[in-house]
Amino acid sequence: MKGATRPDRRHRRHEATRREILDAAWSIAREEGLTALSMRHLARAVGMEAQSLYTYFPSKHAIYDAMFADGNAHLLGLQSSLELDADPVVALHQAAHQFVEFCTSDPTRYQLLFQRTVPGFEPSSESYALARKVLDFASERLAAAGVADQTALDLYTALVSGLLNQQMSNEPGGDRWIRHLDRALDMYLRETTTDRHEPT
Amino acid sequence: MKGATRPDRRHRRHEATRREILDAAWSIAREEGLTALSMRHLARAVGMEAQSLYTYFPSKHAIYDAMFADGNAHLLGLQSSLELDADPVVALHQAAHQFVEFCTSDPTRYQLLFQRTVPGFEPSSESYALARKVLDFASERLAAAGVADQTALDLYTALVSGLLNQQMSNEPGGDRWIRHLDRALDMYLRETTTDRHEPT
DNA sequence: GTCTATATTTGGATAGAC
DNA sequence: GTCTATCCAAATATAGAC
Structure with missing residues (x-):
C-alpha cells in the first residue's frame, strides 16, 4: 500500500503555500508599507503562527528577495509581450510608457524594486539577474532608436x-x-541622436 | 547672594548640549545608517543615559526633524554665499554644481533631506519651510536663465x-x-528656452 | 508541517529619586 | 539635569513536542 504522499505532490503543495504567503506579503506591504511587514503579521494573514513561516522561507530577507524576484519577473513578462511599433522611436515611447505605468500602478513594488529603502535588504544574485534583464531590455530599445553609447544610456x-x-x-x-x-524623451533623443533627415 | 544660575546662561548651556547631541546623531547616522540611530546608541555617544536625552528632545522624531532643519539651513547658507556669474546660464550651472556637490559629499544627509527613507518621519512645517526656500532658490536661478513656467521647473x-x-x-x-x-543642463535649456539670437 | 514555549535583542518612553 | 529602575511593545529566530 502507498501510504506516503508522492514527493512531487508534496512539492506542489509546498509551492502553492509559498505562493500564498508571498501574495499575503504583497498585500500587507501595499496596505501598511514595506517596513511594516513582519513575520507575526504575515503569519496572521495566512492563518499560521509566525514560526511556521520558516518552513517556507529561511528568513524575512528571503521573503523580500522572493518579492523582488516576483516583481521583476512580472515586469519582464509585460515587456516581452508588448507589441512594439515598427518605428523604433515610437517603440521607445511605448516601452517607456509601459515602464512608467508598471511603476506608478504599485508604489510599494516600485519602492522594493527600484529604490533601496528596506533597511538591510539586498537582492540575491539570482534575483538581481532578473533586474539586469529588465535594464537590458531598455538598452535594446534605445539602440534600436539610434542611441548606442553607455553614457547616453545612463542619461536615459x-x-x-x-x-x-x-x-x-x-x-x-x-x-x-x-x-x-x-x-522628456523627445528632448533626450534630440540630444543623443544625429538626425540624418533635414540636412539643410 | 545670587545662588541660582542666570536664565540666559542656563539657556545657552542647554543649546550647547543640544548641538552636541545633534552632532553625535549625524556622526552615528553617517557611520551606521539613518535607521540605525537609536536613543540608547546616541546617548552612549554623548556619555549620557538614553532617558536624559528627553530633556533636550521630546522624541526620536524630534531629533530627525532637527537634523532635517540643520541640513537645509546649511544648504541655504551655502547657496546664499555663492558668488554667481553675471551670465544667468553660467550661474545656473554653478548653482547646480554646488547643489550636486552638497548632496554627494554626504549621502546620509542626502537621504534624510531628499529621499523619504526614514520609516515614520515627516518634517515639521517649520523645518519644511526651509526646504521650500531651497527650492525657491532654484526657481529664481531658472527664471533668470529664461525658464519661467512651472512645468519646466518640474522637469528641471x-x-x-x-x-x-x-x-x-x-x-x-x-x-x-x-x-x-x-x-544635461544644456540639453534642458535648449528645450525650455527660446533662443532669441540666431534667428536665421 | 504546525504548533507551544521560549530565547534573545532591541527599541521608545515614563516615574521618581537625587 | 541626570540618574536608576522599569514598563511596554515588538521583532527575529530556535527547540522540541505532536
Whole structure:
C-alpha cells in the first residue's frame, strides 16, 4: 500500500503555500508599507503562527528577495509581450510608457524594486539577474532608436527615473511629473541622436 | 547672594548640549545608517543615559526633524554665499554644481533631506519651510536663465534629482551619472528656452 | 508541517529619586 | 539635569513536542 504522499505532490503543495504567503506579503506591504511587514503579521494573514513561516522561507530577507524576484519577473513578462511599433522611436515611447505605468500602478513594488529603502535588504544574485534583464531590455530599445553609447544610456535612466522619483515621492497617484515623459524623451533623443533627415 | 544660575546662561548651556547631541546623531547616522540611530546608541555617544536625552528632545522624531532643519539651513547658507556669474546660464550651472556637490559629499544627509527613507518621519512645517526656500532658490536661478513656467521647473528637478539618485543608489562616491550634469543642463535649456539670437 | 514555549535583542518612553 | 529602575511593545529566530 502507498501510504506516503508522492514527493512531487508534496512539492506542489509546498509551492502553492509559498505562493500564498508571498501574495499575503504583497498585500500587507501595499496596505501598511514595506517596513511594516513582519513575520507575526504575515503569519496572521495566512492563518499560521509566525514560526511556521520558516518552513517556507529561511528568513524575512528571503521573503523580500522572493518579492523582488516576483516583481521583476512580472515586469519582464509585460515587456516581452508588448507589441512594439515598427518605428523604433515610437517603440521607445511605448516601452517607456509601459515602464512608467508598471511603476506608478504599485508604489510599494516600485519602492522594493527600484529604490533601496528596506533597511538591510539586498537582492540575491539570482534575483538581481532578473533586474539586469529588465535594464537590458531598455538598452535594446534605445539602440534600436539610434542611441548606442553607455553614457547616453545612463542619461536615459536618470531622466526616466528622475521623473518617476519626483512623482512617487511628492505626488503619488498624480501625473505632475510623468506627464512630461514624452516631452522628456523627445528632448533626450534630440540630444543623443544625429538626425540624418533635414540636412539643410 | 545670587545662588541660582542666570536664565540666559542656563539657556545657552542647554543649546550647547543640544548641538552636541545633534552632532553625535549625524556622526552615528553617517557611520551606521539613518535607521540605525537609536536613543540608547546616541546617548552612549554623548556619555549620557538614553532617558536624559528627553530633556533636550521630546522624541526620536524630534531629533530627525532637527537634523532635517540643520541640513537645509546649511544648504541655504551655502547657496546664499555663492558668488554667481553675471551670465544667468553660467550661474545656473554653478548653482547646480554646488547643489550636486552638497548632496554627494554626504549621502546620509542626502537621504534624510531628499529621499523619504526614514520609516515614520515627516518634517515639521517649520523645518519644511526651509526646504521650500531651497527650492525657491532654484526657481529664481531658472527664471533668470529664461525658464519661467512651472512645468519646466518640474522637469528641471526631475533631471537633476534623477542624475543624483542614480549616482547615490548605484555608485556612491563615483561620477558615472553626475558627470553628465553640464550636458544635461544644456540639453534642458535648449528645450525650455527660446533662443532669441540666431534667428536665421 | 504546525504548533507551544521560549530565547534573545532591541527599541521608545515614563516615574521618581537625587 | 541626570540618574536608576522599569514598563511596554515588538521583532527575529530556535527547540522540541505532536
